[in-house]
Amino acid sequence: MLDDDGRSTGAFPGSGGRRPVVVGLGPGAADGDALVWAAAEAAVRQVPLRIVHVVPHRFVLDPCGVLLSVDGLPGVTAAAAEVVEAALARVRSVASELSLSGCVLAGAPVPLLLSESREAGLLVLGGRSRHPAGRVWARVAARACCPVVVVRDRPRVPAGPSRPSVVVGVEATGSCAPALGFAFAAATQRGVPVTAVHAWGADVPADLEGACGAPAVAEAEAREVLERALAPLRRRFPDVPVHRRVPCTDPAAAVVAASSGAALVVVGSRRLGPLRRRLARSVSREVVLRAPAPVAVVGADRVEYRVPPAPGARRQVLRRTRARPGG
Incomplete structure (x- = not known):
């Protein structure tokens, strides 16, 4: 609010x-x-x-x-x-x-x-x-x-030395916006920081020559994706500290690894049909079953938690499709 x-x-x-x-x-x-x-x-x-x-x-x-x-x-x-x-x-x-x-x-x-x-x-x-x-x-x-x-x-188990935080998985599309809004509101409610996690993977060869992009370029793009997703939340919640993690690993594994000692873990979920739910890999389900902390699953259609971007914000189209930490 x-x-x-x-x-x-x-x-x-x-x-x-x-x-x-x-x-x-x-x-x-x-x-x-x-x-x-x-x-x-x-x-x-x-x-x-x-x-x-x-x-x-x-x-x-x-x-x-x-x-x-x-x-x-x-x-x-x-x-x-x-x-x-x-x-x-x-x-x-x-x-x-x-x-x-x-x-x-x-x-x-x-x-x-x-x-x-x-x-x-x-x-x-x-x-x-x-x-x-x-x-x-x-x-x-x-x-x-x-x-x-x-x-x-x-x-x-004995409490660890690290301070609790609200961990949220960030994906490359806008469907994680409600999860981000829920995570920042929960962090404000609890008086703890947000740990935003966006996993990325190295490029695979695009042709028979075996040429692929440098890992440094892929990591830089991943950091840009994360900053772009966090920008409206940083304006809406200026007093919430934010820790960023951009590991090169599987999305579910990245969120689970960051969730140790967390006050809450938040992941997004896309509304898929029955067939697509069976065929598509669900990162949110893996996090629910593996994370050592309470896990909140926020659907992509929960518009009441969505924080709109600033007026005039430039929309960018990603060149590559990556595994998404939600669903």
Whole structure:
């Protein structure tokens, strides 16, 4: 948000409408990292917190071979309700002023969480690092109607000597603009710097003669891409320190390497169709599954986080197509 002088106030663009932070709990996640993270985020944004526990459909065969749903069995619903009640009690003990609500939903996790995202300002997902959970995270993050933050439960490790920062992956196209806006707003909110990461790769031979550009030229172009992407954010958030990283490596590996000790990692996501999602490599999914920090996935269509370039800014067309750290 902007003040009267046109500078950022640090508030999230979507927080003024009181859209809640929604946290989806996994099994046994009433005391998990995602719940604590979501409660702190809702308190800072001064918005309600909604706790959702999704119980997948389960079916059994009776002795006569009839297919019966067990969603309504007392044991299943009671266990799910206990998880929600424990989560609500924990949040009340540390943030009694928060407006809280909780519910148990039965059905397929992905459609139910996508439905929750339609009315949410932020969707937080958590749980243990297991392969089924990773599939749910990736599918929800790729299609949600709001930014999605994945906070995995991790072993406690001693804090490192480096100061936390908000790490954001920057790509060569304009689709990362909402992710950049979200990252700078989050850094302002937390009072930490931004670490902007843009990976590049060496040129490959363009013809049979084996001629290719010098690595120094490719690196210089990568730095220019990064500066051009950061320029409108630097004007909007002049008080946020920015650290730049331009490594020659894979985009996902570059963001993961920079995320150690980060307060938050932010990556963009392009809205691809089902076929293209299967064929294209998703850097955001790799970062979600590998980064040792909470990861926010911000869709390229989240215009409320986009910071427009300055009037009259020159648009440039890149000569080469590179792997993009989003998607």
